[in-house]
Amino acid sequence: MPAAINRQVVLKTRPNGIPQAEHFALTETPVPTIGERQILIHNDYLSVEPAMRGWVSAVANYSTPVGIGEVMRSFAAGTVIASRHPGFAEGDKVMGMFGWQDYAVSDGSNVTRKVIEADLPLSLSLGILGLNGVTAYFGLLDLGQPRPGDTVVVSTAAGAVGSAVGQIARLMGCRTVGITGGEVKTRLCRDEFGYDAAIDYKADDVDAALADACPRGVDVYFDNTAGTISDAVLRQLAVGARIVICGTASVASWDPPPMGPRVERHILVKRARMMGLLVFDYAHRYEEAVARLAVWVREGRLRYREEIVEGIEYAPGAIAELYRGENLGKRLIHLASR
Amino acid sequence: MPAAINRQVVLKTRPNGIPQAEHFALTETPVPTIGERQILIHNDYLSVEPAMRGWVSAVANYSTPVGIGEVMRSFAAGTVIASRHPGFAEGDKVMGMFGWQDYAVSDGSNVTRKVIEADLPLSLSLGILGLNGVTAYFGLLDLGQPRPGDTVVVSTAAGAVGSAVGQIARLMGCRTVGITGGEVKTRLCRDEFGYDAAIDYKADDVDAALADACPRGVDVYFDNTAGTISDAVLRQLAVGARIVICGTASVASWDPPPMGPRVERHILVKRARMMGLLVFDYAHRYEEAVARLAVWVREGRLRYREEIVEGIEYAPGAIAELYRGENLGKRLIHLASR
Numbered sequence: 001m002p003a004a005i006n007r008q009v010v011l012k013t014r015p016n017g018i019p020q021a022e023h024f025a026l027t028e029t030p031v032p033t034i035g036e037r038q039i040l041i042h043n044d045y046l047s048v049e050p051a052m053r054g055w056v057s058a059v060a061n062y063s064t065p066v067g068i069g070e071v072m073r074s075f076a077a078g079t080v081i082a083s084r085h086p087g088f089a090e091g092d093k094v095m096g097m098f099g100w101q102d103y104a105v106s107d108g109s110n111v112t113r114k115v116i117e118a119d120l121p122l123s124l125s126l127g128i129l130g131l132n133g134v135t136a137y138f139g140l141l142d143l144g145q146p147r148p149g150d151t152v153v154v155s156t157a158a159g160a161v162g163s164a165v166g167q168i169a170r171l172m173g174c175r176t177v178g179i180t181g182g183e184v185k186t187r188l189c190r191d192e193f194g195y196d197a198a199i200d201y202k203a204d205d206v207d208a209a210l211a212d213a214c215p216r217g218v219d220v221y222f223d224n225t226a227g228t229i230s231d232a233v234l235r236q237l238a239v240g241a242r243i244v245i246c247g248t249a250s251v252a253s254w255d256p257p258p259m260g261p262r263v264e265r266h267i268l269v270k271r272a273r274m275m276g277l278l279v280f281d282y283a284h285r286y287e288e289a290v291a292r293l294a295v296w297v298r299e300g301r302l303r304y305r306e307e308i309v310e311g312i313e314y315a316p317g318a319i320a321e322l323y324r325g326e327n328l329g330k331r332l333i334h335l336a337s338r
Numbered sequence: 339m340p341a342a343i344n345r346q347v348v349l350k351t352r353p354n355g356i357p358q359a360e361h362f363a364l365t366e367t368p369v370p371t372i373g374e375r376q377i378l379i380h381n382d383y384l385s386v387e388p389a390m391r392g393w394v395s396a397v398a399n400y401s402t403p404v405g406i407g408e409v410m411r412s413f414a415a416g417t418v419i420a421s422r423h424p425g426f427a428e429g430d431k432v433m434g435m436f437g438w439q440d441y442a443v444s445d446g447s448n449v450t451r452k453v454i455e456a457d458l459p460l461s462l463s464l465g466i467l468g469l470n471g472v473t474a475y476f477g478l479l480d481l482g483q484p485r486p487g488d489t490v491v492v493s494t495a496a497g498a499v500g501s502a503v504g505q506i507a508r509l510m511g512c513r514t515v516g517i518t519g520g521e522v523k524t525r526l527c528r529d530e531f532g533y534d535a536a537i538d539y540k541a542d543d544v545d546a547a548l549a550d551a552c553p554r555g556v557d558v559y560f561d562n563t564a565g566t567i568s569d570a571v572l573r574q575l576a577v578g579a580r581i582v583i584c585g586t587a588s589v590a591s592w593d594p595p596p597m598g599p600r601v602e603r604h605i606l607v608k609r610a611r612m613m614g615l616l617v618f619d620y621a622h623r624y625e626e627a628v629a630r631l632a633v634w635v636r637e638g639r640l641r642y643r644e645e646i647v648e649g650i651e652y653a654p655g656a657i658a659e660l661y662r663g664e665n666l667g668k669r670l671i672h673l674a675s676r
Binding site for chain 2: 054223226227230245246247248251254256257258259260261262263264265266267268269270271272273274275276277278281
């Protein structure tokens with residue numbers, strides 16, 4: 001039998017910009033009992049994503065914002081501990097939108113997938129074999145359309161998505177250039193993720209470093225930051241460049257949108273394509289990406305880093321920490337079975 | 339025999355921004371004699387294009403800027419009046435990059451095409467059956483990918499390119515919304531070019547008018563202006579919107595680039611695609627577009643307006659006039675045979 005208490009992190013007030021610990025509250029409710037065609041999941045790992053900033057924002061977005069008093073929306077990976085659903089058995093490992101809480105009841109509709117890679121850690125289903133890996137895979141291959149020999153530039157290059165983009169681009173025969181902040185992360189880019197060049201936007205002259213690293217211009221720019229980093233990359237596009245907009249980590253608030261140099265002339269003169277990426281649009285092809293990524297992981301050709309902390313108490317401040325750029329790998333919160 | 343004098347408009351000084359009359363000089367040289375494999379063309383019509391601003395700009399562009407003292411680069415339509423080239427006969431009508439001058443010598447390499455639509459005015463080869471029509475055709479159909487029922491918004495909607503875009507979109511079964519300046523042009527959009535709605539950016543509240551005209555959002559935005567008009571359209575994109583960047587008429591100078599609200603969030607949230615269009619990339623498919631456009635013109639389903647003025651003296655001030663938005667049709671300069 002599950003413990004009687006379900007700890008939940010709920011949205012207390014709506015932030016303008018990056019959510020801080022004070023915007024959340026930790027509450028306790030009884031663990032629910034399940035009905036016909038339902039399962040009870042114990043969340044072994046909770047995910048922390050940059051996208052969560054958007055999920056709690058009142059500004060127009062791709063999904064309804066989390067309501068005040070509701071459990072924080074989140075991907076989680078867990079174990080089915082009770083099932084009255086014909087599609088799930090006790091012991092099944094599942095990944096889905098189970099929220100920042102110990103236990104989730106599901107009718108299956110919020111289960112993204114059963115985790116079938118039993119030889120690999122369950123936590124990977126929230127990172128390199130989860131949204132991060134799948135985002136990198138389709139964003140780079142489907143939208144970025146890299147060709148062997150192309151120069152691919154990645155911002156937040158050492159991050160959970162960025163590091164996968166850089167490595168997949170390299171597997172495709174591209175020259176890869178990572179932009180990241182600080183010496184530790186630039187070293188990580190070069191030594192661990194195999195970038196041909198790594199630029200420290202905090203220390204380097206980004207324009208000069210880009211010109212040096214991309215002598216024939218930038219063919220693909222996988223953008224996780226927006227802001228002045230993107231401004232610098234756009235000045236060095238090659239003809240026919242593809243710009244994949246995956247995130248806007250450098251922009252603290254979009255209400256109102258910040259000002260920057262207009263992009264139209266770059267797009268026009270270079271006949272470039274700037275495209276928005278939302279991984280949920282690839283839900284129907286999710287397994288295709290995970291299968292390919294898992295092969296690369298098993299072969300040791302696709303590396304990943306995780307930073308796993310213990311306890312749901314960590315969750316409220318986790319998004320703000322992510323935006324401070326302090327983590328060196330996919331941030332996950334482990335919840336012990338009780 | 340041609341007259342002994344070839345009048346030419348040459349670039350005198352390099353403008354920063356929109357070229358004015360004072361940046362050009364009108365000079366006279368003898369009409370050249372032709373050599374083996376050359377033709378002599380009398381230019382019957384000279385074209386005036388918004389793109390000419392870029393052709394004389396020192397700022398990075400898609401072509402080498404016109405040199406100081408060189409004849410102004412321009413499309414022209416004319417008649418072969420002497421030929422020592424096996425591919426051309428006296429009397430052939432040709433369109434190509436012949437420059438702002440009475441006569442041009444060519445080895446054929448700067449001939450865009452022979453004008454084979456003998457039943458239609460030669461001037462059309464510089465407008466609706468020329469770069470303007472071909473730009474509208476490929477920009478809308480190949481990049482914009484309109485589907486029946488889509489809402490297509492066009493800026494400089496009454497212009498030579500814009501009016502063609504609006505009409506082709508309508509022929510494709512789209513709802514068309516034109517943005518233009520002044521009452522005369524909005525009326526032209528509605529009555530002559532068949533737009534379902536026309537917005538006067540000088541008089542209307544553009545945000546409100548767009549919301550009213552595009553209740554399900556904007557599926558395709560064919561952008562000839564950039565600037566605040568584009569900012570308004572980007573706020574009302576539909577999911578999956580396509581933005582075709584064809585021109586930046588509202589921006590006086592790109593050196594340095596002007597500031598505007600950053601676009602990344604719109605592109606990301608709406609999974610939009612912003613694409614630069616350069617018609618020269620479609621050179622290999624030029625005849626495909628002209629053939630289709632000519633059918634529509636003959637059937638009376640594709641309307642056009644021309645404003646033809648007389649005499650090369652008109653040329654130096656013509657680009658600035660275009661940017662003042664005073665013309666109500668494709669601006670051409672007719673040169674009489676002498």
